Amino acid sequence: MASFVKILVVDDDYNICELIRLYLEKEGFTVVTAYTGTKALDLFKAETPSLVVLDIMLPELDGWQVCREIRRISNIPIIMLTAKGETFDKVLGLELGADDYMVKPFETKELVARIKAVLRRYEQKSADVKEVVYPNLLINLATYQLKVNGKFMDIPPKELELLYYLASHPNKVFTREQLLQEVWGFDYFGDSRTVDVHIKRLREKLDCGEQPWELKTVWGVGYKFEVK
Structure with missing residues (x-):
């Protein structure tokens, strides 16, 4: 360890x-x-x-x-x-x-x-616990629930797992390959664009006004869950 x-x-x-x-x-x-x-x-x-x-x-x-x-x-x-x-x-x-x-x-x-x-x-x-909480955001991996601004939202399991993983490591940058490995698993041989598609869908769900956090693109590297 x-x-x-x-x-x-x-x-x-x-x-x-x-x-x-x-x-x-x-x-x-x-x-x-x-x-x-x-x-x-x-x-x-x-x-x-x-x-x-x-x-x-x-x-x-x-x-x-x-x-x-x-x-x-x-x-x-x-x-x-x-x-x-x-x-x-x-x-x-x-x-x-x-x-x-x-x-x-x-x-x-x-x-x-x-x-x-x-x-x-x-x-x-x-x-x-398997739960991450930020202002106006709750991600629970045990119950597979996402709450944004007090409202529960429908979300596919892999999108929730990706969001949970990023939010569990605030301000840390991950490459697409790292996210594929950590969220999809060692045996997943998908295209790295899979991550881009899931991030795009997550942003649409989280687009609810100014928040002290955001899913941010780090150009040339990957993505991070930024806490301001």
């Missing part, structure tokens, strides 16, 4: 970032680092990490603000780091949507163990 998992580590202390990176890369994780809140959000949108390790005391935007913004567009796991140990900070972090909380100084091995545990819980929860 680890080699396919990207972790975003955010701390204004370069040495802490490098120490965490060292331990995580030894475990096979891919790691990207940021030293300010603004850079953290930029990297989050560009790299689509699987988990964020987030310090509270950051320049430009603090960890609370970064956590709020991430939670506005994604439900991926967040582990908060801080030198503060007050109960108020722990409660606020959890209320904002953090999944775990560690107080500095901490044992790096314990942080790695918590990251693995949080990822396991998140993957299990995602597998059980």
Whole structure:
């Protein structure tokens, strides 16, 4: 699992970032680092990490603000780091949507163990729910239902599966070949234009005014579900 998992580590202390990176890369994780809140959000949108390790005391935007913004567009796991140990900070972090909380100084091995545990819980929860929710949009793969602006819509299974897959990976770009492989399966030998046709039909169903999300074409590459 680890080699396919990207972790975003955010701390204004370069040495802490490098120490965490060292331990995580030894475990096979891919790691990207940021030293300010603004850079953290930029990297989050560009790299689509699987988990964020987030310090509270950051320049430009603090960890609370970064956590709020991430939670506005994604439900991926967040582990908060801080030198503060007050109960108020722990409660606020959890209320904002953090999944775990560690107080500095901490044992790096314990942080790695918590990251693995949080990822396991998140993957299990995602597998059980099979539902993606955004403002004015609900996609449920368990019941094969699509709700847009409060109204359920008729939709063929493959269109729903394609939309669910893209929406489950917000802001991540997929080629047509990747989508054929992930949605249609390894044994599907269809033309890549099949994806284009399904995207066109999905856009017709989702064309209901301005929304904070859209199915977007990335010219020369493929498609992504963009969350603004």
